[in-house]
């Protein structure tokens with residue numbers, strides 16, 4: 001019986017994949033399941049951004065906002081992404097946190113600005129966030145969640161247990177996903193390490209010192225040890241040792257400094 005179930009799931013999943021959604025991403029060197037892309041998440045991003053702006057406390061520190069915008073702009077220009085809209089806002093929040101939405105909205109907390117020692121380290125943070133965006137991590141996460149919903153619906157239908165109420169629920173949950181989109185949910189460890197790799201490459205292209213990405217994560221680790229609340233965007237992050245080692249290996253291999 002478990003075997004039968006698995007076969008049905010596999011069939012259901014293959015029909016999801018047959019939507020033509022599995023694409024090779026050259027930058028990441030792997031296949032991605034993408035039922036949606038950044039553009040199709042633009043509206044959901046705008047909604048989430050509007051909510052964040054109204055619920056969060058936007059910093060009135062013009063200098064801090066200008067600094068984040070300047071570093072972000074230098075990065076996106078260096079990597080040829082200036083032809084699409086970007087927004088940068090500093091939030092008055094002591095948590096050492098930053099985030100990006102698939103629509104290109106970047107938020108950086110004052111708690112994170114308090115930790116970074118220079119613009120190179122700030123570039124490591126923003127480069128990492130831009131990496132999530134260019135890698136379409138939110139779209140991938142959405143696609144995986146949507147696919148599993150479809151698999152469940154498909155499995156129920158195959159088992160003959162599906163009712164119109166079930167169908168309605170399955171569709172509603174897909175619609176609900178669109179509404180929440182999970183744009184502010186934590187990313188997986190794999191996504192975090194990929195964003196680190198992309199981000200440090202962007203730093204180098206923009207003329208920032210790659211080694212400062214390692215310095216940044218050391219400072220973040222110190223902040224955590226010192227009893228700082230675990231930042232939300234670190235909640236599923238790889239351990240500091242893992243990401244520092246991965247970044248250091250990459251920087252050494254590429255001969256960056």
Ligand SMILES: [Zn+2]
Pocket residue numbers: 128132187191192195233
């Ligand atoms: Zn991240």
